[in-house]
Amino acid sequence: xxEGRPSPLIRAPSQQLGxxxxxxxxxxxxxxxxxxxxxxxxxxNQTPQLIALLTMIRDINTGRADFIFHSNRISxxxxxxxxxxxxxLPHTVNTxxxxxxxxxxxxxxxxxxxxxxxxxxxxxxxxxxxxRSVRIGKILIQRDEETSKPRLFYDKLPEDIKDRWVLxxxxxxxxxxxxxMAVDVLRSKGVPEDHILFLNLIASPxxxxxxADKFPKVRVVTAFVDEGxxxxxxxxPGLGDFGDRFFTL
Amino acid sequence: MNIxxxxxxxxxxxxxxxxxxSVTPKAHYSPPxxxxxxxxxxxxxxxxxxxxxxxxxxxxxxPWVVILSMDSFYKPLTSEQSAAAFRNxxxxxxxxxxxxDTLVERLRDIKTGKKAEIPIYSFEKHARLDKTNTIYSPHVxxxxxxxxxxxxxxxxxxxxxxFTEADGDLCxxxxxxxDVRERGRDIEGCIKQWFSFVxxxxxxxxxxxxxxxxxxxxxxxxxxxxxSMVSDRIHKTLDHKSKMHQxxxxxxxQVAEDAPLSDHVAVLQHTNQLRGINTILMDPTLPREDFxxxxxxxxxxxxxxxxxxxxxxKQHTVNTxxxxxxxxxxELDGEVSAxxxxxxxxxxxxxxxxxxxxxxxxxxxxxTNFRTGEPELHYTKLAEDVSKHKRVLLMDPQMSSGGAxxxxxxxxxxxxxxxxxxxxxxxxxxxxxxNRLMSVFPEIKVVVCxxxxxxxxxxxxxxxxxC
Numbered sequence: 001x002x003e004g005r006p007s008p009l010i011r012a013p014s015q016q017l018g019x020x021x022x023x024x025x026x027x028x029x030x031x032x033x034x035x036x037x038x039x040x041x042x043x044x045n046q047t048p049q050l051i052a053l054l055t056m057i058r059d060i061n062t063g064r065a066d067f068i069f070h071s072n073r074i075s076x077x078x079x080x081x082x083x084x085x086x087x088x089l090p091h092t093v094n095t096x097x098x099x100x101x102x103x104x105x106x107x108x109x110x111x112x113x114x115x116x117x118x119x120x121x122x123x124x125x126x127x128x129x130x131x132r133s134v135r136i137g138k139i140l141i142q143r144d145e146e147t148s149k150p151r152l153f154y155d156k157l158p159e160d161i162k163d164r165w166v167l168x169x170x171x172x173x174x175x176x177x178x179x180x181m182a183v184d185v186l187r188s189k190g191v192p193e194d195h196i197l198f199l200n201l202i203a204s205p206x207x208x209x210x211x212a213d214k215f216p217k218v219r220v221v222t223a224f225v226d227e228g229x230x231x232x233x234x235x236x237p238g239l240g241d242f243g244d245r246f247f248t249l
Numbered sequence: 250m251n252i253x254x255x256x257x258x259x260x261x262x263x264x265x266x267x268x269x270x271s272v273t274p275k276a277h278y279s280p281p282x283x284x285x286x287x288x289x290x291x292x293x294x295x296x297x298x299x300x301x302x303x304x305x306x307x308x309x310x311x312p313w314v315v316i317l318s319m320d321s322f323y324k325p326l327t328s329e330q331s332a333a334a335f336r337n338x339x340x341x342x343x344x345x346x347x348x349x350d351t352l353v354e355r356l357r358d359i360k361t362g363k364k365a366e367i368p369i370y371s372f373e374k375h376a377r378l379d380k381t382n383t384i385y386s387p388h389v390x391x392x393x394x395x396x397x398x399x400x401x402x403x404x405x406x407x408x409x410x411x412f413t414e415a416d417g418d419l420c421x422x423x424x425x426x427x428d429v430r431e432r433g434r435d436i437e438g439c440i441k442q443w444f445s446f447v448x449x450x451x452x453x454x455x456x457x458x459x460x461x462x463x464x465x466x467x468x469x470x471x472x473x474x475x476x477s478m479v480s481d482r483i484h485k486t487l488d489h490k491s492k493m494h495q496x497x498x499x500x501x502x503q504v505a506e507d508a509p510l511s512d513h514v515a516v517l518q519h520t521n522q523l524r525g526i527n528t529i530l531m532d533p534t535l536p537r538e539d540f541x542x543x544x545x546x547x548x549x550x551x552x553x554x555x556x557x558x559x560x561x562x563k564q565h566t567v568n569t570x571x572x573x574x575x576x577x578x579x580e581l582d583g584e585v586s587a588x589x590x591x592x593x594x595x596x597x598x599x600x601x602x603x604x605x606x607x608x609x610x611x612x613x614x615x616x617t618n619f620r621t622g623e624p625e626l627h628y629t630k631l632a633e634d635v636s637k638h639k640r641v642l643l644m645d646p647q648m649s650s651g652g653a654x655x656x657x658x659x660x661x662x663x664x665x666x667x668x669x670x671x672x673x674x675x676x677x678x679x680x681x682x683x684n685r686l687m688s689v690f691p692e693i694k695v696v697v698c699x700x701x702x703x704x705x706x707x708x709x710x711x712x713x714x715x716c
Binding site: 017019020031048052054055058059060080088091093094105107132230236238 | 569
C-alpha cells in the first residue's frame with residue numbers, strides 16, 4: 001500500500017470479559033480483536049489474561065524488561081496454538097497406574113522455525129520453550145530505500161526444509177510485504193504452502209487480507225487483529241516498533 | 250470493509266459439558282485436628298506439672314502435640330500492680346491473676362480447628378509482649394498451670410483432667426531453683442512470695458481442684474504407670490477420631506458421586522498438543538529429563554488457564570507508541586500469590602514462575618499416612634498478608650480422594666483467605682474427589698488438565714522428582 005493514504009479503520013469491538021460463572025457486572029469491558037472472516041486465520045481466544053498481556057506490551061510506558069517478558073508469554077501461547085495444527089496419529093499407551101491405558105496421540109512430521117530478522121528472532125525463545133531442539137532458519141528482508149519495496153538480503157535454512165512443517169515468526173503483520181516475500185522464499189525451497197504457519201502477535205486487517213489473497217493455504221495464527229494502518233504503515237493502535245522495543249530501545 | 254460480527258470462542262471453560270449451574274448441596278468438612286484433645290494438668294507450684302507434661306509427650310511420641318502453659322495467660326499488669334510485682338507483693342498465685350476469658354477463647358479456637366494466637370508473657374517486664382505464638386492444627390494440647398482445672402468453661406473443654414501431687418518441701422525447693430535460675434528473681438523475694446501468697450493460695454484454690462480431677466498423679470515423672478495410662482488413653486481417642494474422619498470422607502464421597510461437575514471447574518481443552526503431551530507423560534519408559542520438560546510446559550498451560558478462569562481484571566486504557574493511539578485493555582486487579590501443597594506442588598512451580606516470575610509462594614506439607622490413609626498436615630508457612638491477596642492459587646499436581654485438597658483449602662480458610670479467592674490448580678483429579686471438594690467448598694475455582702479414575706497413586710511427583 002502506498003504511503004500517505006491511510007486505510008479506513010475498522011472499529012474494534014468492545015466486550016465484557018470473564019468466566020461464565022461471574023455475573024456480567026463483574027466482567028470488565030475491553031477492546032477485543034476484530035474478526036475478519038478469513039479461512040485459515042486463527043485468532044487466539046480473547047481471554048482476559050491475553051488482553052491484559054497485550055495491554056502491557058502496547059503501553060508506551062512499559063519498560064524493556066516487562067516488554068520482553070510479556071511478549072514472550074504471548075509468543076508461547078501462539079506457538080502452543082500453532083502446534084495444534086500439526087497432524088497427529090492415534091497412539092494408546094500404558095500409564096504408570098497399573099492396568100490403565102491412555103488413548104493418546106503421537107506427533108507426526110518434523111518441524112522447524114524460521115524467523116524474519118530481526119523482530120522475528122524475539123519469538124525464538126518461546127518456540128524453544130515448547131520445542132527444545134527445534135531447528136531455526138533465518139531470513140533477512142529489508143525495505144529497499146530506492147523502490148521502497150521489500151528485498152531479500154540473506155537466508156539460511158535447514159537443508160531438508162521441504163520435508164518440514166515451518167513456523168514462520170514475525171511479531172507484527174502490517175502490510176505483510178516481508179512475510180509474503182518470506183513465504184515466496186520458503187516455497188522456492190519446496191515447502192508446500194499448507195505446511196507453513198505464520199505466527200504473529202498483532203496483525204492488521206490489510207495484512208491478513210493480503211495473505212488470504214496471495215497464499216490462502218498458509219495458516220495465520222495471531223493474538224489480535226487491530227483496527228488498521230496509519231499513513232506510515234504502522235499498525236494502529238499497535239505497539240510501535242516491536243524490534244526496537246525488544247532489542248534496543 | 251464491513252464491520253465484522255464477533256464470533257470468537259470466548260468461553261474460558263471450553264471443555265465443560267454441562268453449562269447449567271450445578272446444585273450440589275453444600276456439605277460440611279471438619280479437619281482431623283478439629284475437636285482437638287485437650288488435657289489439663291493442675292497442681293501446686295513446683296509439683297512437677299511441666300516435667301509430667303513433657304514425660305507424657307515423650308511417651309505419646311506423636312507429632313502435633315503442643316504444651317500450652319497458663320503462664321502465657323497472666324493478665325497484663327497496671328503500673329501500680331507492676332510496681333508491686335517488682336517488690337514481690339503482687340499475688341501471681343491467685344486465680345484473679347489469670348486472664349481466663351482469653352484462655353477460654355483461645356482454647357475454643359483450638360477446639361474448633363482454627364488458628365489460635367497465644368500471648369507471650371514476660372516475667373522480666375511483667376507485661377505481655379507484642380508478639381504472639383501461633384498454634385494451628387495440633388491433635389493434642391496439654392494445658393498446664395496451677396489453675397488448669399479451676400474455670401468451669403475450661404473444664405468443659407478438657408478431655409482428661411490430671412492433678413499432680415508432691416511433698417510441700419519438694420515444691421518449695423523446686424520453685425526456688427526455677428525462679429532464681431530461669432526468671433531472674435532473688436531468693437529472699439521468692440521466699441517472701443511463697444509464704445505470703447503461694448502457700449495460702451494452695452489450700453484455698455489449688456487443692457480443691459483435686460475433686461474435679463479424673464486422676465491424681467503422685468510422684469510426678471517417677472510415676473511411670475500413670476504416664477503410660479494417660480498416653481494409652483490419648484492414643485485410643487486419636488485412633489477413634491481418625492476412623493471417624495475416614496468415615497466422614499467416605500460419606501462426603503457418596504454424597505458427591507453422581508453430582509454434575511460444578512461450573513467452577515475449568516478443564517483444559519483437549520487439543521492435539523495437550524493429548525500429545527499427555528501421551529508422552531504417561532509413557533513409563535520416558536527419560537526423566539523429558540518428563541520434566543513436558544510437564545513444565547503443561548504446568549504453564551494450567552497456570553495460564555487459571556489466569557483466564559479465575560483471576561480478576563480491571564479496565565485499563567493505555568497510550569501506544571503510535572502517536573495519538575490508545576487501547577482500552579485490562580490489567581490484573583490485586584496481587585496473585587500461590588500456595589504449593591508439598592511435596593507434589595513443587596512440580597508446578599517452574600511453570601508458575603514462567604508466568605509470574607516474582608510470585609509469592611506459601612508452602613504446606615501434607616502427607617498421607619500410609620497406615621491410616623489419612624492426610625496429615627506437617628508444615629505450614631504462608632505469606633503474612635495472604636488473607637489480603639486478591640487470588641490465591643493452590644497447587645497440587647494430583648488429587649484422588651480429595652483428602653489433601655480439602656485439608657489444604659481448610660488451612661487457607663483458617664488463615665483468613667476467603668473461599669471464593671482460592672483457585673485450586675491440578676494436573677489430574679478424580680471425579681469423586683473433585684465433587685467432594687466442590688460440595689464442601691462450592692465457592693472455590695478449580696483448574697484441571699484431566700479428570701481421571703478415582704484413587705490413582707501419586708505417580709506424577711515420583712516421576713518428576715525421581716524418587
